[in-house]
Amino acid sequence: DAKTTQPPSMDCAEGRAANLPCNHSTISGNEYVYWYRQIHSQGPQYIIHGLKNNETNEMASLIITEDRKSSTLILPHATLRDTAVYYCIGHLYNFNKFYFGSGTKLNVKP
Amino acid sequence: ETGVTQSPTHLIKTRGQQVTLRCSSQSGHNTVSWYQQALGQGPQFIFQYYREEENGRGNFPPRFSGLQFPNYSSELNVNALELDDSALYLCASSSRTGSGTEAFFGQGTRLTVV
Numbered sequence: 511d512a513k514t515t516q517p518p519s520m521d522c523a524e525g526r527a528a529n530l531p532c533n534h535s536t537i538s539g540n541e542y543v544y545w546y547r548q549i550h551s552q553g554p555q556y557i558i559h560g561l562k563n564n565e566t567n568e569m570a571s572l573i574i575t576e577d578r579k580s581s582t583l584i585l586p587h588a589t590l591r592d593t594a595v596y597y598c599i600g601h602l603y604n605f606n607k608f609y610f611g612s613g614t615k616l617n618v619k620p
Numbered sequence: 621e622t623g624v625t626q627s628p629t630h631l632i633k634t635r636g637q638q639v640t641l642r643c644s645s646q647s648g649h650n651t652v653s654w655y656q657q658a659l660g661q662g663p664q665f666i667f668q669y670y671r672e673e674e675n676g677r678g679n680f681p682p683r684f685s686g687l688q689f690p691n692y693s694s695e696l697n698v699n700a701l702e703l704d705d706s707a708l709y710l711c712a713s714s715s716r717t718g719s720g721t722e723a724f725f726g727q728g729t730r731l732t733v734v
Contacts, residue, residue: 542720553624553710553725554663561720597662601721607653607676608712608723610662 514598519615522592528585530614532598535579542601543574544608545583547594547616554597554610557583588618623647624713626726633701633733641696641729643711649722651675652694654686655710657728663710669694698731706733 515533522528534543542561546554558565558572560581565572571584585592595613623646633639645652651670655663665678669688683699692713698705708730714723 544720546725551708551728551730553727554712556724559720607665607668607678608663609665610655612662 514600514611516596516598516611516614518612519617521617521619522585522588524590524618524620525587528583528588528592528616528618530583530585530596530598530616531580532583533580534598534600537578537600538602539578540602543572543578543581544599544601545570545572545596546599546608546610547592547596548613549591549594557596559601588616590618590620592616593618624711624724624726626709626711626729628729629727630730631732633731635701635703635733637701638697638699639701639731641698641709641711641731643694643696643713643726645692645694645711645713646715646724649713649715649724650692651714652688652692653712653714653723654694654696655712656680656705657708657710659707666696701733703733706731 544559545557548554560572574581597613599608625644627642653668654666657663666680667677668675672688685697688694708728710728711726712723
């Protein structure tokens with residue numbers, strides 16, 4: 511699985527878009543990019559995943575660069591409840607295990 | 621909320637004891653993975669079970685063992701508990717789909733070893 515690099519922390523004002531970057535320069539062609547978040551001491555919550563194309567669901571949007579070396583998770587209107595640690599994971603489809611890094615602690619402030 | 625449930629939610633054990641943690645998987649999922657999350661760190665992969673067989677293991681000693689049952693629920697057993705085994709233990713049930721792996725986590729079991 512590709513090693514991913516994320517900033518350790520970010521701040522965002524409530525109601526504004528939160529843009530969380532992830533570098534995965536060693537990602538292989540058949541590795542998906544997954545995003546999970548973990549709110550204090552709870553289990554990780556699935557957000558979104560993608561392979562090549564940009565993806566959007568009810569929670570967030572995922573923008574993957576054309577060379578697939580980096581991606582950005584966008585929470586369009588952050589709320590205080592979005593305060594959490596966000597994990598970007600490069601995941602091989604053939605293996606069902608996920609390798610978590612340290613993630614980004616997103617602090618949404620009023 | 622996911623359909624993955626773990627029990628118990630909290631547990632206190634004494635060093636040297638044995639512990640069994642349980643996980644019921646999401647309906648339709650045939651794979652269960654276990655993770656250990658120490659305070660302030662990301663979850664670390666312990667092992668995975670697919671159709672009742674171990675299907676991959678992380679860097680954990682043999683005193684960490686598991687089982688998967690015909691209904692795809694699973695147990696994690698830890699023998700000879702050490703203080704460093706204190707952590708949040710997470711179970712994830714998953715299944716491959718046409719657009720990647722679908723994986724959902726339970727809320728975890730907080731194990732404290734004293």
